[in-house]
Amino acid sequence: MERLQAFKFALNPNGEQQRAMRRFAGACRFVFNQALEVQIQRHEGGERKLGYAELCRLLTAWRNGAATPWLKEAPTHPLQQALKDLERAYTNFFAKRAAFPRFKKKGRHDSFRYPDPKQIKLDQAHGRVFLPKLGWLRYRDSRTVPGEVRNVTVSQSAGRWYVAIQTARDVERPVPSGGAVGIDMGIVRFATLSDGQALEPLDSFKRHEERLRRAQQAMSRKRKHGKNWNKAKARVQRIHARIGNARRDYLHKATTTICNNHAMVSVEDLKVRNMSASAAGDRAEPGRNVRAKSGLNKAILDQGWHEFRRQLAYKLAWRGGILVAVSPRDTSRTCPGCGHVSADNRPTQAVFACVACGYSKHADLVGAINILRAGHARCAYEVSDAARSPAVGTRRSGSNRLDR
Known part of the structure; x- marks a missing residue:
């Protein structure tokens, strides 16, 4: 290939x-x-x-x-x-x-x-x-x-x-190696794997935010397009480049490790653009909790969720694995033990405690386990759907194929 x-x-x-x-x-x-x-x-x-x-x-x-x-x-x-x-x-x-x-x-x-x-x-x-x-x-x-x-x-x-x-x-057609894993994305924990591993966030922008703020303030006090303004602008650009380089390096190392050890990875089909949209509203209908939502948006974008998923997709394809995107609905509210779904199962952001059977674990780990199960279910559905198809190699309109 x-x-x-x-x-x-x-x-x-x-x-x-x-x-x-x-x-x-x-x-x-x-x-x-x-x-x-x-x-x-x-x-x-x-x-x-x-x-x-x-x-x-x-x-x-x-x-x-x-x-x-x-x-x-x-x-x-x-x-x-x-x-x-x-x-x-x-x-x-x-x-x-x-x-x-x-x-x-x-x-x-x-x-x-x-x-x-x-x-x-x-x-x-x-x-x-x-x-x-x-x-x-x-x-x-x-x-x-x-x-x-x-x-x-x-x-x-x-x-x-x-x-x-x-x-x-x-290159030779790769043979996938390793098992399956589900990944739950978060802010406090960058990624929680269904096997119990957790990746701490790098927070590249947060680490350089104060330095960037001072550089931007110094730039704003210079005459625009003057020599000193150009020097200050170059300083701001170098800080932004360092932030981006650190984030990409972290994501590449994390995704390479995951893809080397797993043949199937299940992730949530998150709409990062919608999740990080502004809540300011307008004068007619002003938003609520704008400052808190702005901080959440900044944290989401600082993690690089979209780039993380993009790298997983092509690196798994290179190694013969597959990336399965599942619906994020109720992944953190469903009990892996009894299947009970309720918002009361999440008394806090980090704790999951089922109100029906008492099953208790870290909420992010529960989400990763449910994501993995949803990925297995979707793969089984794809296999059965392909078996029922009228002809091999044809694609029916409306079919929910993984390779789309």
Whole structure:
């Protein structure tokens, strides 16, 4: 089977290469914003949206136009990839998978992508990569890059440039090993496993919150876009980068350990976006307990629940395992002993005590046990549903398949 995998490294460009990369990222941002403006105007005028091929014809006119001759300095393929990104964003919006695409802002997610592997050369022996109109760039070679190069993405974060090299390689079909486990997510406990293990939260943002607050206050006292303001902004960006790096490192280590030891993982199908929505309301209908809800939202987002589930999904797939998402309804109110469901079974946030049979354990552990049982039940239902299907390999409309 084929495995696609990306490897990210820090770049060590010289001054000329850094200036060129800033220009290329700015050109891609300009093309994306111009194309988005065209799409918005056509939509307001009642016209259909332009497809990728039609946007490429506009790109050719912009590159040859007298107003934007500097677009020719940037390589063509990254500019076309910016249009593909816009096309994908529009498709996701009309499919109700994402919000409406927004205009890109300078200094936020600056990046560009080379899609043609024929134009890319990777010299791992000397720790360098060749990219069109940039030449050879040295990168911090921290690991081997296996497989054939498919594309390369150059991005900037907190003042540093990075290269992400996506490769494809054939691997043997994995055989899953280990048992099944259910995972209950929480705030006090980041994750509680049904086998009794518990992962303490990292609270990366909370650890750096005071330092970030002082840096942001210092930045607010500087004249905007002045030299001192730029220095203060870079300091704030470095703190944010450290917070994100620490969180990703923690999540990668936790998910790798879980996936190495289990063939099936059951988790709650949590809607993190809805759970972390603001409770402020408006003037007509103001919200209640706004401050408490704001603190809860901050804690939920600091844990990285969505990223945790995303990493579990692809790492289990690499190892031949499966990730089962079950409904979170009553997982912490159902007694594993007798099956009694009641809100009174949770006298406190951490204690579960069944009012019917007296079964008592930590509430998060009870939730993990119920999640595991729900995952087993769903897998059994999928197997029986597949056995009743009229033909092998067909998918009936409305079937609740795990691979969706």
